[in-house]
Each structure stands twice: as structure tokens, then as C-alpha cells.
Amino acid sequence: MAHNNEMIADDIIGYLHAHENKSLLRFITCGSVDDGKSTLIGRLLFESKLIFEDQLAALEADSRKVGTQGDRIDFALLVDGLAAEREQGITIDVAYRFFSTEKRKFIVADTPGHEQYTRNMATGASTADLAVVMIDARKGVLTQTRRHSFIVSMLGVKHVVLCINKMDLMGYAQHVYNEIDEDYRAFAGLLGIADFTTIPVSALEGDNITEHSDRMPWYNGPTLLEHLETVDVETDDQLKPFRMPVQWVNRPNLDFRGFSGQIASGVTRPGDRIKVLPSGKESRIDRIVTHDGDLELAVAGQSVTLTLADEVDVSRGDVIAAADAPCEVADQFEAHILWMSASDMLPGRPYIMKIGARTVSCTPASPKYKINVNTLEELAAKKLGLNEIGVCNISLDREIAFDAYNLNHDTGGFILIDRLTNETVGMGLLNFALRRSSNIHRQAMVIDKVARAAQKNQKPAILWFTGLSGSGKSAIADIVGQKLHALNRHTATLDGDNVRHGLNRDLGFTDVDRVENIRRIAEVSKLMVDAGLIVLTSFISPFRAERQMARSIVEDGEFIEIFVDTPLDVAESRDVKGLYKKARAGEIKNFTGISSPYEEPRAAEIHVDTTKASVEQSASRIVAWLDERRYLG
Amino acid sequence: MIHVTHLQRLEAEAIHIMREVASEAENPVMLYSVGKDSSVMLHLAKKAFFPSVPPFPLMHVDTTWKFRAMYAFRDRMAAESGMDLIVHINQEGLDQGIGPFSHGSSVHTDVMKTQGLKQALDKYKFDVAFGGARRDEEKSRAKERIFSFRNAAHRWDPKNQRPELWKIYNTRKARGESIRAFPLSNWTELDIWQYIYRENIPIPDLYFAAERAVVRRDGMLLMVDDDRYPLAPGEAAETRSVRFRTLGCWPLTGAVESTAATLPEIIQEMLLTTTSERQGRAIDHDSSASMEKKKQEGYF
Numbered sequence: 001m002a003h004n005n006e007m008i009a010d011d012i013i014g015y016l017h018a019h020e021n022k023s024l025l026r027f028i029t030c031g032s033v034d035d036g037k038s039t040l041i042g043r044l045l046f047e048s049k050l051i052f053e054d055q056l057a058a059l060e061a062d063s064r065k066v067g068t069q070g071d072r073i074d075f076a077l078l079v080d081g082l083a084a085e086r087e088q089g090i091t092i093d094v095a096y097r098f099f100s101t102e103k104r105k106f107i108v109a110d111t112p113g114h115e116q117y118t119r120n121m122a123t124g125a126s127t128a129d130l131a132v133v134m135i136d137a138r139k140g141v142l143t144q145t146r147r148h149s150f151i152v153s154m155l156g157v158k159h160v161v162l163c164i165n166k167m168d169l170m171g172y173a174q175h176v177y178n179e180i181d182e183d184y185r186a187f188a189g190l191l192g193i194a195d196f197t198t199i200p201v202s203a204l205e206g207d208n209i210t211e212h213s214d215r216m217p218w219y220n221g222p223t224l225l226e227h228l229e230t231v232d233v234e235t236d237d238q239l240k241p242f243r244m245p246v247q248w249v250n251r252p253n254l255d256f257r258g259f260s261g262q263i264a265s266g267v268t269r270p271g272d273r274i275k276v277l278p279s280g281k282e283s284r285i286d287r288i289v290t291h292d293g294d295l296e297l298a299v300a301g302q303s304v305t306l307t308l309a310d311e312v313d314v315s316r317g318d319v320i321a322a323a324d325a326p327c328e329v330a331d332q333f334e335a336h337i338l339w340m341s342a343s344d345m346l347p348g349r350p351y352i353m354k355i356g357a358r359t360v361s362c363t364p365a366s367p368k369y370k371i372n373v374n375t376l377e378e379l380a381a382k383k384l385g386l387n388e389i390g391v392c393n394i395s396l397d398r399e400i401a402f403d404a405y406n407l408n409h410d411t412g413g414f415i416l417i418d419r420l421t422n423e424t425v426g427m428g429l430l431n432f433a434l435r436r437s438s439n440i441h442r443q444a445m446v447i448d449k450v451a452r453a454a455q456k457n458q459k460p461a462i463l464w465f466t467g468l469s470g471s472g473k474s475a476i477a478d479i480v481g482q483k484l485h486a487l488n489r490h491t492a493t494l495d496g497d498n499v500r501h502g503l504n505r506d507l508g509f510t511d512v513d514r515v516e517n518i519r520r521i522a523e524v525s526k527l528m529v530d531a532g533l534i535v536l537t538s539f540i541s542p543f544r545a546e547r548q549m550a551r552s553i554v555e556d557g558e559f560i561e562i563f564v565d566t567p568l569d570v571a572e573s574r575d576v577k578g579l580y581k582k583a584r585a586g587e588i589k590n591f592t593g594i595s596s597p598y599e600e601p602r603a604a605e606i607h608v609d610t611t612k613a614s615v616e617q618s619a620s621r622i623v624a625w626l627d628e629r630r631y632l633g
Numbered sequence: 634m635i636h637v638t639h640l641q642r643l644e645a646e647a648i649h650i651m652r653e654v655a656s657e658a659e660n661p662v663m664l665y666s667v668g669k670d671s672s673v674m675l676h677l678a679k680k681a682f683f684p685s686v687p688p689f690p691l692m693h694v695d696t697t698w699k700f701r702a703m704y705a706f707r708d709r710m711a712a713e714s715g716m717d718l719i720v721h722i723n724q725e726g727l728d729q730g731i732g733p734f735s736h737g738s739s740v741h742t743d744v745m746k747t748q749g750l751k752q753a754l755d756k757y758k759f760d761v762a763f764g765g766a767r768r769d770e771e772k773s774r775a776k777e778r779i780f781s782f783r784n785a786a787h788r789w790d791p792k793n794q795r796p797e798l799w800k801i802y803n804t805r806k807a808r809g810e811s812i813r814a815f816p817l818s819n820w821t822e823l824d825i826w827q828y829i830y831r832e833n834i835p836i837p838d839l840y841f842a843a844e845r846a847v848v849r850r851d852g853m854l855l856m857v858d859d860d861r862y863p864l865a866p867g868e869a870a871e872t873r874s875v876r877f878r879t880l881g882c883w884p885l886t887g888a889v890e891s892t893a894a895t896l897p898e899i900i901q902e903m904l905l906t907t908t909s910e911r912q913g914r915a916i917d918h919d920s921s922a923s924m925e926k927k928k929q930e931g932y933f
Contacts, residue, residue: 012901020831024639093794095775096768098821105639107819119796126798238634247652252685260681262649262800267635291683299635303648303681316656340796354801357656413799422805424795 022100025233028109028124028157030148031134036165040134040203041110042074044225045099047210094124103229115144118373118387119340121151122427126413129233130159132224137170137200141183147373149184153191154336154389154429156406159231160188160196163224167216168202174218176200190376199224237300241325242266242274243403243411245356246318250289250305258289258305259314261357264410266322267299268306273323276314277401282323284309317358319401319411327401327411330433335394336405337364339384341418341425346383346512348519350549351425353396355414361397361552362416368392383512384426393434397552405429419545452532456490457633460529462554463622465538466547466601467564468593469579470571472610472618473538476564479619481536487623489632492528494521494537509590515546522550529558534631542598562622563604568593570611640828647674647816648681649800650779651763654814655681655688657804658761661814664750665691665711665718667703668880669836670765670817673825675714676834677816678763690717692762694753696745697722698733698882700858706837721753733884734863741882751787754811761804761812769821779818785809826903830896840899842876842891853887878903 007015031037063074097108109124111117125131131152135145152160162184170176181198188196199208200219207213210225222230243264250258268274272285288295289305298304306320314320321327339345345364353362367390370381384390405412406429416426453460463480465473474495484491500507504520507513518541528535541547551559571593572580583591590596601607606625608618626632654661663678665671678687691711711718723731726744733741754762768774778794780802795803806812817825829836847854848862848870855862857870862884864870875888876899893902 008901008904012897016827016830016897016900019827020638020640021636022639023636024642093776094796096819097775098769098819100639100821100823105821105824123796123798127800234634234637247649248656248682250682250685256684258684260652262645289684291680297635299637301637301642301645303645303652305683352805354803356801357653409799413801415798415801415803417803417805422803422807424798424803427796427798 018102019100022102022104023234024105024107025130025228025231026107026109026128027130027132027228028111028121028128028152029132029134030111030121030152031132031144031163031165035134035136036203037110037134039074040132040163040165040201040209040224041097041108043203043206043209044106044108045097047206047225094120101225101229106228115147115373116387118147118151118389119338119427121148122155122338125152125155125157126409126427128155128157130161130228130231131157132161132163133196135162135164135180135184137164137166137176137180140180141187143374145184146187146376149188149191149193150371150373150376153193156409156429158236159233160193161224161227162196162198164198164200165203167200167207168205172200172207172213172215174216177216177219197221197227199227234301237265238267240265240300240408242268242272242320242322243327243408244268244304244306244320245358245410246314246316246320247357249315256307257311258287258307259320260303260305261320262303263298263300264356265300265408267297268322269297270294274308274320275323275326276312277319277321277327278329278399279313279318280326280329281312283312317356317400319356321401327403328433329399329401331396331399332434333394333396333402334368334431334434335392335414335428336389336431337367337384337392337394337416337426337428338389339386339426341423342386343418343425344383344385344511345416345426346515347392348515348549349543349545350397350419350552352417352419353394353414353428354417355400355402355430356411358400360400362414363395363549365393365395382510391431394428402430402433404432419548449530449532452530456532458489458532458534459557459631459633460532460534461558461560461626461631462525462529462535462537462550463560463562463626464525464541464547464550465536465562465564466541466604468566468568468571468598469540469591470574470576471564471566472615473540473564475615476562476608476618476622477536477538479615480622483619483623484534484626484632487632489534490532491534491536494525494535494539496539499524499539509596511543511590511596514542514590518543518546518550522546522553525550526554529554534626540592540598542592542596544599544601547601560606560626561601561604562606562608563601564608564610564618565600566610640824640831643820643824644677644680644828646800646819647677650802650814650816651678651681651687653802653804654761654763654812657802658812660757660759661689661761661763662692662719662754662757662759663687663689663716663763664765665693665707666765666880667693667699667707667710667837668765669825669829669840670767672710672834672836673820673828674763674765674817675710676832678716679714686715689763690719692719692721692753692757692759694746694749695720695722696741696749696882697727698741698745698861698884700837700839700856700880700883700886702837702839703880706835710835719753719757721749721756723749723752732861733882734861738885742885754787759811760806761814764813764815765817766813766815767820767822767825768818777815777818779815780804781813781815782806783811783813787811822903823900826896826900830900837880839877839880842874842894842898844872845875845888846870847873847875847888854890855886856883856888858883 095110111120111124177200201208208223244261246259248260286307286309347366350363367381369378370390403411412430525535582588583594731744846857876891893899
């Protein structure tokens with residue numbers, strides 16, 4: 001037993017004081033059931049946690065009933081059986097387990113090891129100080145060992161333990177240990193895993209788990225538990241430059257203004273010079289305020305409230321950093337992204353990004369490549385699917401303070417959220433800022449949009465017609481264009497014919513290409529708005545997210561969404577171009593309404609119901625709408 | 634290097650979670666059930682927002698069958714914290730005379746606790762509710778997220794949970810959806826006790842052994858806390874030195890015989906004891922009502 005029952009019985013106060021100073025180690029176990037992962041975790045729980053009598057009785061009964069170890073206790077049963085998890089339907093998940101010894105408390109993230117659970121392993125690894133990579137002594141370094149190690153290294157888990165299990169089945173032979181250790185060393189070098197500890201064990205027999213094994217006298221290193229109890233996990237974070245993302249502005253009254261957050265790295269003391277980012281304003285730490293009294297020193301991992309010597313503007317999401325070693329500030333990056341959603345990551349689509357306490361809009365470009373997690377090969381990719389890892393450039397709607405992920409996980413790791421479903425769809429690691437943003441200086445022009453619009457006596461805008469194929473978008477847009485022309489207004493028209501055959505002739509009709517199609521149209525429309533024109537675009541533009549993106553790149557009031565609402569059966573019965581017939585026959589793939597979705601606008605500025613109004617009536621209504629709102633001068 | 638202990642890391646994590654909720658929720662609330670976990674949560678809330686008062690109210694979903702000592706303790710703690718205390722009772726259940734003796738633990742808990750909680754959250758339109766649940770309590774909790782989503786009908790969908798990466802929490806939700814936030818997810822029972830001891834956090838006296846009037850029924854020692862206890866023929870209250878490992882409705886919460894009258898003695902007893910925490914609760918033995926099923930239905 002790792003808990004000293006005699007001390008508990010004789011000197012509980014002494015025991016409590018000793019235990020108060022325990023540290024915490026969070027680790028992840030990488031391996032599959034076949035490697036003996038469940039047995040290993042079960043044994044660690046059993047040997048170090050206090051197993052209650054009722055639990056032990058249940059375990060013994062289960063071992064006899066369903067165990068695989070004859071009359072012996074089957075430790076794997078302490079960890080949920082995979083079959084039971086499958087019944088619950090939550091196999092694809094992370095379970096957290098807890099145990100403690102005299103020296104440490106442990107939190108184990110237990111995740112499935114198969115390739116389809118890459119995202120779950122990454123989730124477990126994101127909070128781990130250490131990773132235990134399991135290897136079956138009979139099999140050596142396998143494809144899955146490489147995959148697990150790659151994810152561990154990508155997420156920057158600092159400490160790796162290579163656990164060579166089932167040594168009992170290999171006669172406890174030293175050469176087996178040496179060969180696997182060497183194999184792994186070569187591979188770890190490629191991944192930049194600088195340091196790892198190799199421990200030969202038998203989880204089943206209990207060799208080198210908590211007790212040194214008599215059967216491997218050639219091994220002089222620590223047992224697994226000894227290593228877990230003693231590895232240093234604190235030093236690195238405290239030695240890094242000071243960073244604290246501001247979570248909450250603490251303002252109980254007019255005399256107190258503090259900034260609350262958890263220190264991401266480094267240490268701070270009253271009087272330290274700091275810089276608030278991204279604004280770049282400097283000040284000094286005045287006080288470190290806590291409920292237990294002011295501190296003279298606060299370190300990485302602590303949640304504190306800081307006050308500053310000067311009245312500096314600081315809000316949630318800002319980062320307070322050491323003035324002599326501040327974070328960088330940028331709005332375009334290269335990043336590693338692991339996609340976690342069944343809906344693909346679409347380049348050009350804006351997602352919500354959360355990094356530290358900051359929430360911004362993030363648009364990924366096409367992946368530079370994706371990574372085969374088994375071979376580490378770089379493969380060409382147009383999008384990222386579930387569990388795929390790729391390298392992409394991303395662009396944000398504003399500047400943020402950041403560090404490269406390999407320097408600081410808290411200021412370099414982010415999640416991506418889908419705007420419509422609110423799901424967490426991806427995780428990402430910032431590699432570096434692209435210098436492009438600072439090199440392209442926007443030239444301030446004397447003749448600008450306002451000047452051009454004034455000359456034309458109109459308010460420039462985009463009239464964005466959206467609706468099913470055959471709904472009448474182009475017909476209505478054409479009449480609106482004629483009416484505006486007759487009123488001496490300056491317009492331009494973008495539609496499938498003039499865009500698909502020219503600017504976008506390289507694009508098809510997959511979801512990825514549809515998103516890029518709309519992105520280009522939106523950007524061209526924006527340039528035309530800058531030229532002072534009223535732009536009429538008629539595209540199916542089936543996805544809300546892209547219409548939202550087009551809206552977001554122009555100023556308020558410049559994007560007028562016009563929903564040309566025609567029910568599918570009506571549009572199909574018109575079938576002006578004969579496209580529905582072909583789509584139904586399977587001759588056209590990804591046809592909106594048939595084999596690809598159309599997401600109706602929820603709050604279009606103008607809603608045209610073509611079953612109730614003619615093309616002419618609809619066009620007149622739109623022109624009247626524009627006139628009422630002073631777009632026509 | 635400054636050594637950061639396991640309790641300091643757990644404390645910092647819980648505070649981080651509370652501040653995220655305070656920053657991102659529209660209308661958060663802290664569920665307060667008067668037990669030791671609630672005591673720790675309230676203490677952490679004071680620490681998280683000091684010198685401000687925590688920017689949310691406390692809410693107790695009262696079944697009307699709590700120990701009298703719990704009500705007194707609750708009112709004192711709320712007053713000392715400076716936070717608003719909302720007490721919600723399921724009036725329909727009360728009108729129907731629902732109670733543990735007349736209707737059994739299952740119906741009583743469902744109507745007065747589960748339905749009562751849903752009513753209260755709907756009534757006050759709370760979008761995030763803090764709860765004191767821990768992952769080590771029960772198998773189905775081991776996989777529950779720190780930010781756990783409930784649909785408009787307050788149901789939990791274990792198959793559709795969002796991944797939680799690093800310490801970044803996605804708190805976005807659609808209208809009608811709500812979140813249960815569990816800042817004590819990574820604490821164990823020993824951590825809770827050790828923290829109460831270190832921080833000197835007040836807890837109800839019922840946790841400490843004292844001479845109390847109890848009746849032995851169905852293998853449990855039940856305390857006769859008020860005159861609603863229907864004694865069976867031949868049953869009589871006897872005075873014994875007992876204490877409670879968990880606190881709930883008094884007719885459903887078994888006492889254990891004990892002489893542990895101080896915190897170290899309680900912890901000592903817990904560490905040397907041979908049965909796990911939830912054995913004292915009648916509700917978990919009710920075979921028709923596994924924790925997981927209850928949770929899907931909206932039990933906290």
C-alpha cells in the first residue's frame with residue numbers, strides 16, 4: 001500500500017501535514033487494450049489508491065465471473081471494460097482517473113489508442129505533464145507507437161516514459177529491452193522528443209510497477225511509480241517569461257481595479273515592469289491580491305488578481321507580460337490544426353477562435369499539407385476531415401498577443417468553434433506569425449470610397465441575391481439592374497456566367513470550392529463597393545457561414561441580403577436550364593437542394609416570395625426599399 | 634523554484650473555471666446544497682473574485698426534508714458571504730404532499746430535487762449553474778466534462794460532449810440550452826477533506842460525531858430529525874454516537890456510528906474505513922435509478 005495505514009492510525013495530524021505538500025502530476029497513457037494499458041492503470045489504482053472493501057469485493061467477484069486471470073484478480077476490470085463503454089456508446093472519449101501516493105496526487109487521462117480516436121488522445125495530452133507510451137515487448141515499436149508519439153510530441157508533452165510491457169512473456173530478457181529502447185531512440189530523435197525514460201515492466205505480474213523486480217536484476221532504473229513520483233514538472237514553466245491572460249476585470253468599487261487570471265508562465269513580484277498586449281502599454285505590478293492576503297511572489301499555475309501602478313486600459317483577453325520579454329502581436333499565422341468534427345474544415349470559412357481568454361474570428365486558408373499520423377508523411381490536402389492534422393495559414397479579424405506553442409502552451413494553443421452549431425471543431429497550435437501583415441502597408445488614398453460615392457450620388461452596397469437554382473435570382477437582379485440604370489445609378493453585376501467562366505473557372509462544386517467561390521466573389525464585390533458601385537450578385541450561396549463572411553468584410557449597411565424564396569418543388573418544376581432533371585438522374589453531383597444542402601437565411605434584409613410576387617413586382621419592391629433607405633441619393 | 638502543491642493546483646483550476654463562467658455566462662448561479670462540497674465551492678468562489686463579492690447568487694433547491702441543522706447553516710453561510718440566496722421549492726410537489734416516507738426515495742427525489750431544479754433554472758433563466766460534482770464519485774462522472782451541456786429539456790447527452798482542450802472552455806450555446814459547470818471535477822473526496830482542513834472551511838456539525846436520536850431501519854441508521862418520522866410498531870429512537878458522511882434529505886441519509894468529533898478524526902476514519910462514500914445514500918441503492926439515468930433526466 002502506498003498509503004501508510006500505521007501513520008494514519010497513530011499520527012493523523014502528521015499524516016495530513018505531510019500530504020498537504022504533495023504535488024500533482026497529470027499524465028496520459030498511450031496504448032491499446034492489447035498492450036495491457038487497462039491492466040497497468042488498474043494495477044496502479046489498486047496498488048496506490050485506497051481500494052475500499054466493497055469495491056474490492058466487487059472486483060474479486062467480477063474477476064471470477066468475467067476476468068481473464070483465472071482465480072487471480074483481473075486489474076483491468078478496475079478500469080471500465082471496453083465492452084461496457086461500447087454499450088454506453090461513449091467509447092470515443094477520455095476518462096479521468098485519480099490516485100495518490102505519499103508523494104503525489106495523480107490524474108490519469110485514459111484514452112482509446114486507435115487511429116479514429118486521435119482527437120481524444122490529443123484532448124488527454126493537452127493537459128498532461130507526462131505521457132506513458134506503452135509497448136508490447138513481443139511486438140516492439142509499431143505504427144501505433146509512432147502515432148501516439150507524434151501526437152505527444154506535437155502537443156509538447158514534456159516528459160515521456162516508454163513502458164515496455166509483457167516482459168514476462170519474453171523471459172525478462174535484457175536484449176529485448178535494449179533493442180526496443182534503441183529503436184525508439186532513433187524515432188524519438190526525428191520527432192524532437194529529447195528525453196525519455198524506458199522502463200521494462202509486467203503489468204500483469206507487477207514487475208517494476210511499484211516494486212523493483214527480482215526477475216530483471218540487469219535493470220537499475222526506477223520503477224514506474226518511482227519515476228512518476230519524482231519527475232520534475234514545475235521548473236520549466238517558472239523559468240519562462242511572465243505571462244498572464246486576463247480573464248476578468250475585478251472592480252468591486254471605484255477605488256479598486258484589478259486584473260484576474262491564472263499565471264501561464266514565469267513569476268511576478270510587485271514592482272516588476274509589465275507590458276499589456278496587444279496595446280503595448282507599459283506599467284508596473286503594484287499588488288498581487290488574493291483572499292489570503294497580498295503576495296510578494298506569484299508563480300506559473302496560480303490564479304491571482306494583479307493591480308497596476310498606472311491607469312492602463314486592460315480588458316478580458318489581453319495578456320499581461322514581462323516588459324523585457326513580451327509576447328508577439330500579429331493577426332496572421334502558420335498553425336498546426338487537428339480537426340475534431342465530422343464536418344470538414346473548409347478553407348475560407350470563418351470560425352470562432354478562442355485563445356487564452358480572447359475570442360476572435362479566424363479564417364483558415366487551404367492546408368499547406370496534412371500529415372499521415374502513422375508515417376509522418378506530408379500529403380497534399382484541400383481540406384481537413386475528422387481526426388486529420390494539417391498545417392495551414394490562418395488569418396484573424398484582429399491582432400492578438402501570442403507565443404509560439406512550443407514556447408508557451410497557454411498563449412499558443414487555441415480551439416476553433418463552428419459559428420452555427422457552436423461545436424468545438426478543431427484545436428490548433430500557433431507555429432509563427434506571418435510577416436506579411438506588417439509588410440503590406442495600406443496606402444491611405446485621397447480619393448476614397450466616400451469621394452467616389454459622392455460623385456455618383458449614391459450609397460455603394462452589395463445586393464446579395466441568394467436562393468435555389470431556378471428560383472429567379474438572376475431574372476430579378478437583371479430587372480433591378482435595369483431600373484437602377486434608368487435612374488442613372490452606377491451598378492455592376494456578378495453572376496455565375498461571368499464569374500464561373502473567368503475568375504473562378506478553376507473551381508468546381510465541392511463544399512471546399514463553393515466556399516472559395518463565394519470568398520472570391522465577396523472580395524471582388526468589396527472592391528467594387530470601394531469603387532462606389534451598387535453591386536448585384538446572384539449566386540446560390542447555399543451556406544450561411546459564407547454569406548456571413550461576405551457581410552463581415554464590408555461596413556455595416558453595405559451588405560443587403562435578398563432571399564429569393566422559391567420552394568424546391570416550384571424551382572424544380574420550372575427547371576429553366578434542365579439542371580434538376582440531370583441532378584435527379586445523378587448526372588450532376590453536389591446539386592443544391594438535391595444532393596447538397598441549402599441553408600435558408602434567418603434574417604435577410606429583403607425576403608422575396610416568388611410564389612406570390614412576379615419578377616417585375618419583386619424588382620420594384622427592392623428598388624423602393626433602396627430608395628427609402630437613401631441608397632439612391 | 635516555488636513548489637506548487639496538488640491542492641494549490643486544484644484550487645487555481647477551480648478559480649480559473651469560475652472566472653470563465655463569470656466572464657462568459659449571461660446569468661450564472663451557484664447551486665448550493667449545504668454539504669461539504671458546496672462549502673468548498675463557496676469558499677473557492679470567495680477566493681476567485683476577492684475583493685469583489687462573487688458575481689452570482691446561490692440557489693438551494695429545497696426538498697423541505699433537509700436536516701434542520703442544514704437550514705440554519707445555509708442561512709448563516711449565505712449571510713456571511715454577502716451573496717443573494719435563492720431558495721426554490723417545487724410547489725406542485727409540496728401541494729401533492731410528495732415526501733420520502735409516503736412516496737419512496739425515487740419519486741421524492743425526482744419530483745422535489747430533479748423537477749425542482751429544472752423549474753428553478755427555467756424560472757430564473759439561469760444559463761450556467763455551478764455544481765459540486767466530482768469525477769471520482771461514480772463511473773459515469775469520470776467522462777463528464779467540466780462544462781457539461783444540457784438541452785432545452787435539461788437532458789445530458791453523453792455521446793455528444795465537446796472536447797475540452799488545455800484550459801480553454803467553449804461556453805457557446807444555442808438559446809434554451811444551458812451549462813452545468815463543475816469546478817471540483819478533478820478533486821477526490823480526500824482532496825475535499827484535506828482542503829477543508831487546510832483552509833478551515835466551516836461545514837455543518839452533522840459531519841461530526843455526536844449523540845443523536847436514531848432509528849435502525851432497512852440496515853440504515855436514520856436520524857429522527859423532526860416529528861414527521863412515522864415510527865413503525867415496535868420501533869423506537871435510540872441515542873447513539875453517530876455522524877454523517879454525506880448530507881441529503883434526512884429520511885434518506887444513513888448515519889454511521891462514529892466517535893470522530895474533529896476534522897483530523899473524520900479524515901482518519903475516512904482513510905481507514907472500508908466502504909466507499911455513497912453507501913450511506915438510499916438513493917443509489919434504488920435499483921431502478923442508476924446515476925447515469927438520473928443524470929440524463931436532469932438530476933445534477
